[in-house]
Each structure stands twice: as C-alpha cells, then as structure tokens.
Amino acid sequence: MVSTQTPLEAAIFQGEPDWLREKRQRAFEMYTRLPMPSRTDEEWRRTDIAGLDPSAFLQFETYGDSDMGGGHDGVILEALTTEAATNHRDLLEPRLFSLARPERDRIAALHSALFTGGSFLYVPDGVVIDEPIIGRHRSRDRASLPHTVIVAGRGSKFNYLDEYIDEAGAEESYRTGSAEIFVGEGAEVGYVSVQKWGRGAWHFGDQRARVEKDGTLKLFNVTLGGRFSKNRVEASLVGPGATAELKAIYFASGEQFFDFHTLQDHQVGNTTSDLLFKGALQDTARTVYAGLIKIEKHAARSDAYQANRNLVLSDKAKATSIPMLEIDNNDVRCTHGATVGPVDPNHMFYLRSRGIPESTAKRMLIQGFFGQVLDRIPFEEARTLVETELEARLG
C-alpha cells in the first residue's frame, strides 16, 4: 500500500486496521513535507533541537499496560492500536489526532505517523469510577511514542494516570507521550502524567483537552525526566460552565532542558481556567514557560488565571517565563503572573538560625515550594507517586 514505507514502519503497522494505516500514511507524508521547526517559529524560538535527527532512532517499540480495578459497565480500556482501533473504530477514528493534530509541525506529524501504541479509555455516560485508572508506558529501546485517548461521557467521573517509565537507561533516545482528552457534558476528569524518561531522552508531549458544557478537567503534568522535554498543555473550553485546572510541577537538574507551552482557550462565555506551573531548577538546567490565555470575542464572564513560578537554586540555572494574554471581551476577569527568583534568604536564615544544616534547609524550602501545588493533584495514588519521585530527586 505504501511506497515510502520502510520495513520498520511496516513492522509497527502490523495488525492494524486499514483506516489507521492510512491515517498514519497521511501523517507520514506530512512529516516528509514539513520542515524541521526552526528558531524563527515563535513556538520554537527558545528551543534548541539542532542536535536532533528523528530518523536516527530506528527501533520503535513500546511496552505498555493499563489497569483498572474491577469491571464497569460499558467502560472500554484497550490497547490503542491493536484492540481499540479494530473493536471501536466508530469511537476512535473521529477523535484520534483531532486535538493533537499532525499538521501542527513536523514533530507532531511524526508522532501521528509512527506512534507506538498506548491506551484508549472510554467511560460511558453517568459512569463513576472510584479507583484511578493507571496507564504505564515503558520503554526499553531507542524510540517510544505512546499516545492516550480518553473519552469521558456525560456526567462520568474518574481519574487517570499516565506514567512514562524508562527502562533503557541514559542512552540517547526519542520519546513522545501525548494525550487527547474529551471531557463530556458535566463530566469530571482528573488526569495526571508523570514523565520520568532517562537522561538521554528527547521528549515531546502534546496534552490537549476539549471540555464541554459544565465539564471539569483537572490536569496535572509532572516533568522530571529526559535530557530535553517539550510539552504543550492545552485546553479548549467549548461549553458554558466548563472548567479547566492546569497544573504542573517540574524539577530540572544537571543539563536538563524543559520547555512548556500552555493554552487556555476560552471559546465561549462563563468558562473558568486556572493554571499554575511551578518549577525548581538547579545545576545548569534551563526551563522555558510560554503560556497564553485566549478569550474569544463572545466569551463573556470568563475567569482565567495563569501563573508561572520558578525557583532558581543554582547560579548557573536559567529560567525564561512568558505569560501571555489575548483578551477579546471586556466582561472577564484575567490575571496572570510570573516570577523567577532564588530561595528567599530570610527563609533560609530562619531555618539556619534554628540549627538546620544548609542542605536540609534548602530541601525543606523546595518541598515547601512544591507543597502547595502537590495538594492539588486530584487523587491520592498519583500524589504519593509524585512525592516519592520528588523525594528521590531532591536527594
């Protein structure tokens, strides 16, 4: 069917239905046609991908599993490419890559063309699941491109965790981890992603949500791994009463580079969004945050908040923060703020004067910095996981 197909591509396409293979093919054509993002593109201005050649990562694989305690009526939780694509084409086809669109740029096209599986979760109308659903994406090889599609029916309520685990070590690798989240009318979805790839990874993740009338999304992004990580976290509020809470914590050390782009897209009125990205940087790490609140013309009585706080722990770490607003309606409340700064010397002095050694004091201050936002992680399991991971990294 495909003339440009390499044996490798054929291998990953194996066992997939035609519609999906064709979708991949179209995305792959886009990938070959689109130029590599360059520093003249606003979204990539501060992102250095000069050392990246995606075609160098020739072995694609993924080992994933997802689990859910107990059975629920009509709930579908299946492997994306092998099961869901065949069993639930009607539910999956119109949604897959409709939010995280391949035409956006070359990196997104590559992900759509060669994604290596992932999970599909469909929760029907009115179903409430108490225990969190956990998706684990493990990678043991050079390239891994998992994808998650979550569909929350009307009035459904559940929590989901995507955990990206590297078992390949620190060698140079290519990773993506994207999620498309459809929050139906009145549904309430908690979504947490924890990225802890190895220190040799290039990571690209697009998390995009669409929230309908009275729906609530609580998204929490945790970025810890990779040598390079670029995340786009975006929520479109398309029905009145829709709410999106977008939170993130990141801890960058060594030579890590993290880049975040966020969008709070208020398409209609009476919608609420609340964003808080908090990061700590040490050693020679660099982070970039660029976020936009967009309030469309008719989106009156919208309420949007956006904040980015950076705690710079070392002299050589660097943080860039660009919180942007585009407001097209006057009957709104929009506030944003950004800070970049070191540990407050008064706080340090307080702890030191009570006999606490400097390293412990610093650690306590970092824990305090993250503490406020950790409390907002929507469910216990994820909170415990993130606390443990942070603990291990603070050393």
Added chain:
Amino acid sequence: MATAPKPIDVGSDYKEKYGFFVPEDYVFKAKRGLNPEIVKEISFMKGEPEWMTKFRLKSLEIFRKKPMPTWGADLSVIDFENIFYYLRASEKQSKTWEELPADIKKTYDRLGVPEAERKFLAGVSAQYESEVVYHSLQKELTAKGVIFLDTDSALREHPDLFREYFGTVIPPADNKFSALNSAVWSGGSFIYVPKGVRVDVPLQAYFRINAENMGQFERTLIICDEGSFVHYIEGCTAPIYTSDSLHSAVVEIIVKKDARCRYTTIQNWSTNVFNLVTKRAMAYQDATMEWVDGNLGSQITMKYPSVYLMEPGAKGDVLSIAFAGKGQHQDAGGKMIHVAPNTTSTITSKSISKAGGRTSYRGHIKMYPGANNSKSFVKCDALLLDDESRSDTYPYNDVDAENVTLGHEATVSKVSDEQLFYLMSRGIPRAEAETMIVNGFIEPFTKELPLEYAVELNRLIQLEMEGSVG
C-alpha cells in the same frame, strides 16, 4: 529612477541656508519612493559630511535586506515606494486650515488650543509664538554649556561630539525601521548636558518650533554627562495632523555615571499614521533612565522604549499608557536589558481599549550572564471598556544571570461595577462616572506629567470617552 543625478531646485533661500549657490534652472521636485539617489539628494541638500552620506547609503542597503517584522501589527499595507522621504519646510505647509478633517478641528476647539498653536499642530503653519520663550531659555542653557539644537544643526555645529555618539545606541542594523530612519532621517532634537549640570526646566521640542522637530523620520540624540539631569518632553496632548502615513523615529540616549534622564512622550498622531519608533537608552553606573510614554493617537503604534543597564547600580523605568479607540492598535511596552550586576528596572503599563480598539503590551526583560543580583518588576493593567475591544499581553522574560528576582503581573478587566455603583449612587451620571474611573486608572501616569500636559490629557480622555472624536 534614472541613474544620473537629477537636477535640483535649490529654492530662493538656498544660499543663506547652505552657504553656496547652485544655478537656478535646476528643478527639484520632491519625489516619492526610496533609492540611493533620493538618499544622496537628502544628504546633499543638507550639506552633510561624507561620512553621513555613506552612513545613510549603507543604512538603505540594510533596510532593503531586512525582512518586514511579522510579529505584532500588520504592516504589509505600508507602501515604501509611495512615500515622500524628504520635504523641505516650504513644501510641507501647502495645506490650508479648510482642508483639515472636521474631527481634528473639533478636538482643537474642545481642548481650547490657541489658534496659532492649532495651525502649527495641523501642519498649516510652521511658526509658533513660543520662539520668544525658546530664545530666552537658549541663553540660559548656553551659559551652563548645555547644547539644545535640532539634530541637523548639531551635525553642522558640533561634528565631533555628534559623530562620537550618533548611531552608537541604535545601529542601523538594529531593525528594519531603524535602518529606514538611518537612511532618510531629518530633524529631531540634539541635547548635550555637561558634567554635573541640572537642567531645571523641562526641555520641549515645542520650543524649537520652526525647526523640523516633528518630522516623519526625526532622529533624537541626548547625552547626559556624569551627574547631570535633564527632562525632555516630546509631542503634545492635542492631536497632530499629518497627511504622511508613516512616522518612524529613532531616539538614542546616553546616561552616564550618576546622571538622570527623563524622556516624556505624548504621542497623539492623527489616526491615519503608522507610528513605528525605536527608542533606546544606555544607562551607566548608578545612572537613572526614565521613559514616560503615552500613546493616544495613530492607527498603529509599535514602540518599546528600552533601557540597557550597562554598569552596576543602573536603574531603568518605563511608565506607559496606551489608549486605543476605533480602528487603532497600540502595540507598546518596554524592554529592560540587564547587562551589569546590581541593576534594577520596573515597567508599569496601563492600557485602555474602546470601540473595537486593540492594545497590546509587549515587553522583554533580559538578564544576561553576569547581571547578577538584579531585580526587575513588570506590572500591566488593561481596561476594556466594551465587548468589541481587545487587549493582549506578551511579556518575554529571559533570565541568564545569577541570584536575580523577576516578577510580572497583569490584569485585564472592565470598569468595575462596584466603583460605578459607588459613584452613580452619589448622583454622578454613568458617562461621567466612567470617565472618572478611567482618569483614576491612568493617574499614576498623569501625575508624572507637567501640569499643563496633565490637564490637557485629562480633558482629552474625557473627549475620547464621550465618543465625540475619533
């Protein structure tokens, strides 16, 4: 455009002006368009030294090579070939009072601008009575060693001082419009304040009215020597009518050790003008640079006054307001570039959008490696008066230095219902109450202005709020 030099009409006063004579049968007509011949002609007409002619020609080449900026406002409608790049003063006053748009005349009436001043502002007359004031002031300044001239005269009268600083803060290659200005500049102010001298009276472009101080491509250069102080005021609150569609100025300021400079602008071009201005100051050890920048007029303004904090202890301040009414886009803000340690900066921006107008705050805080222990704070407040208008905030914050503190805050809101209710419950009509709230909103700006400007600005805001103009 032919390659051979075109004949030139030198005008009857040419000999007095430039000191030499060219046969009269040459015909000079100002031509539209931009090419090396026109640039050479401008330089020749002004009798400039060779280095300046070369500087202009090189700048033109740079202008040709640079792409149009694609961020910010839509500039694609500017037709560079359809613009007069140099008009002699005599050609400028070809308009009559009757030709002026009615809304401009009405605004003059409402503001109570004196007749002579109106004619000057409208470009009908180039003479204005403040010349008398200017002469007595000039005497005082000369006694202190202060130089205050139009930029063309400064090049003739103080060539060495001029050449030492000209183009050092904003090189032609800085951006497309600074290159354009460098190629075709004309007029503007030149100020030199010697060591330790404080100029108590704000210097105003107004005083030097019959020089070409409000041209299309003016070029201003201010040098504050160590420990000196000067306050320069550009523009005025009353609308300035011009039929030129493009205004592209360059303002360079050097503030040396312990000196302080304040530069106040009230930009109120008529709403057909594209106002694309590059303003930058270099502040040295313990020096202070303050930009007080008000943008009320023009169709599109793109202007980001900046301060390069070059040595420890330097301080930069931008206080900016923007008002965008129907069809206007004010893309304004500020830039603070921290190069040295222990430098501080603040940017305060207030913007108001009305009747479909759009205001954008665009700012950049950059802390270079080595700019350790520096602090910067940015605050932007936007007021949207109706649901047709738009407000954007684009703050870029790059920190590459150690132990620095940087903060940014912004809010966008409408006129608060609580405030309106409070005023209206005391019997104040709604429109008046809204005007009071808007005036209160921009008060931090108004209170930094000299009294006569502040009064006029308040009156102008009142007019804009009534929707009776623009």
